[in-house]
Amino acid sequence: MPVTLIKDSLKQQGVRLTRQRQILLDLIDQSGQHLDAERLYQLAREKDPKLNRVTVYRTLKLLKAGGLVDELDLMHHSGDQHYYETRLKQEHAHVICLRCGKIEEFFGEPLKRMREQIQSHFGFQVVLARTEVGGYCSHCQVLRAKEMAAAGGELRSPAKRATRRRRVR
Ligand SMILES: [Zn+2]
Ligand SMILES: [Zn+2]
Numbered sequence: 001m002p003v004t005l006i007k008d009s010l011k012q013q014g015v016r017l018t019r020q021r022q023i024l025l026d027l028i029d030q031s032g033q034h035l036d037a038e039r040l041y042q043l044a045r046e047k048d049p050k051l052n053r054v055t056v057y058r059t060l061k062l063l064k065a066g067g068l069v070d071e072l073d074l075m076h077h078s079g080d081q082h083y084y085e086t087r088l089k090q091e092h093a094h095v096i097c098l099r100c101g102k103i104e105e106f107f108g109e110p111l112k113r114m115r116e117q118i119q120s121h122f123g124f125q126v127v128l129a130r131t132e133v134g135g136y137c138s139h140c141q142v143l144r145a146k147e148m149a150a151a152g153g154e155l156r157s158p159a160k161r162a163t164r165r166r167r168v169r
């Protein structure tokens with residue numbers, strides 16, 4: 001859905017796209033990231049210092065209710081925040097690293113197939129599908145292996161750890 005369509009859709013719903021709403025919509029659309037409400041608030045303030053938190057939260061709610069913005073929790077990898085993205089993009093799955101919080105987007109045929117299978121299997125009309133995959137990115141796998149080796153070493157042989165510490169000194 002291009003931004004112009006979003007605007008039309010808002011108009012149809014009788015929602016006026018005020019300057020402040022426009023700022024938020026543009027931020028979400030152009031960031032290419034998944035920003036939480038607090039970050040959006042900070043970015044929006046840079047554009048309009050008069051914007052307050054209440055307006056930001058209210059606007060997010062409105063855009064979400066209008067089906068223009070998607071609210072994600074991304075496996076709560078860093079707490080209870082929610083993240084926002086426009087529905088402009090093609091459907092995709094979010095691949096979340098549970099260690100560093102890096103988010104990849106997977107656009108692929110399997111998602112479309114899953115949607116079709118669910119529709120035909122349950123006779124269900126899918127309106128919205130959200131897929132999240134949690135795990136560890138390649139970088140964090142290496143770090144985790146090191147951390148686990150270090151922790152394991154300490155658990156297995158306290159004597160060795162003592163030696164190592166002496167050597168460090
Ligand atoms: Zn990672
Ligand atoms: Zn996304």
